[in-house]
Amino acid sequence: DALRREADAVGGGAVAVPCDLRYDAAVAAAVSRVAAAFGGAPDVLVNNAGAFTVAPVAETPPADFVAALEANLVGPFRLVRALLPAMLARGGGHVVTVGSIADRSVFPGNGAYAASKHGLRAFHEVLRAELRGTGVRASLVSPGPVDTPLWDPLDPDNREGFTPRAQMLAAAAVADAIRYVVSAPAEVNVDELRLSRA
Structure with missing residues (x-):
C-alpha cells in the first residue's frame, strides 16, 4: 500500500512493484x-533498500546479523545481477548504490549495519572496476543520517549519541543528489558522493 501511494504521488506512469529481496524468485518476478x-x-x-537495527555485538542475535546482510548487501547484489546483463548488452545504464556514513565510519551498536554497508561499498568498488569502458556507470551515494521512518523504532531525539531528526538530511535532499549523479553527462562518472547536513 505504501509503494502504491508513492507511485500515485510520483505520477507519470510510475508503477509499484513490491519485492522481497531475500528471494531470487521474487527478484526475477519483479x-x-x-x-x-x-x-x-x-x-x-537505485539500490536503496535497507534495514537498520542497533545493538551491541555481544547482544546481536546471529539471525539479526544475517538479516542486515540480506537486506543491505545481498539484496542489492540480487538486483544488480538481475538487471546488469541487459544494461551491458545495451552498452548503457547506471547503477546507483545508496551507502551510508556507516560504510566508512563505525559507531557502537552498529555491528550488523556497518558490516553490511562496508561490504556494500566494497561491492560497489568491484562493480565500478568491472564496468569501466562498458558504457554502464556505477556510483556510490553515501549520506549521513536521513530523516526517514527507519528511525521511528529508535526515537533518536531521545537517545544519547544519536543525531536528532531535525539535524538529519531530508530524504528529498538525498533524492536530489541521486538525480545529480544520474544526470551527469555520459562521459562523466560520479564515483562516489558523500553527503552531510550543512
Missing part, C-alpha cells in the same frame, strides 16, 4: 514486471 511495464530493463537502478 524484474519481469518492470520489463513488461516499461518495455525492457530500466536505464537506472
Whole structure:
C-alpha cells in the first residue's frame, strides 16, 4: 500500500512493484514486471533498500546479523545481477548504490549495519572496476543520517549519541543528489558522493 501511494504521488506512469529481496524468485518476478511495464530493463537502478537495527555485538542475535546482510548487501547484489546483463548488452545504464556514513565510519551498536554497508561499498568498488569502458556507470551515494521512518523504532531525539531528526538530511535532499549523479553527462562518472547536513 505504501509503494502504491508513492507511485500515485510520483505520477507519470510510475508503477509499484513490491519485492522481497531475500528471494531470487521474487527478484526475477519483479524484474519481469518492470520489463513488461516499461518495455525492457530500466536505464537506472537505485539500490536503496535497507534495514537498520542497533545493538551491541555481544547482544546481536546471529539471525539479526544475517538479516542486515540480506537486506543491505545481498539484496542489492540480487538486483544488480538481475538487471546488469541487459544494461551491458545495451552498452548503457547506471547503477546507483545508496551507502551510508556507516560504510566508512563505525559507531557502537552498529555491528550488523556497518558490516553490511562496508561490504556494500566494497561491492560497489568491484562493480565500478568491472564496468569501466562498458558504457554502464556505477556510483556510490553515501549520506549521513536521513530523516526517514527507519528511525521511528529508535526515537533518536531521545537517545544519547544519536543525531536528532531535525539535524538529519531530508530524504528529498538525498533524492536530489541521486538525480545529480544520474544526470551527469555520459562521459562523466560520479564515483562516489558523500553527503552531510550543512
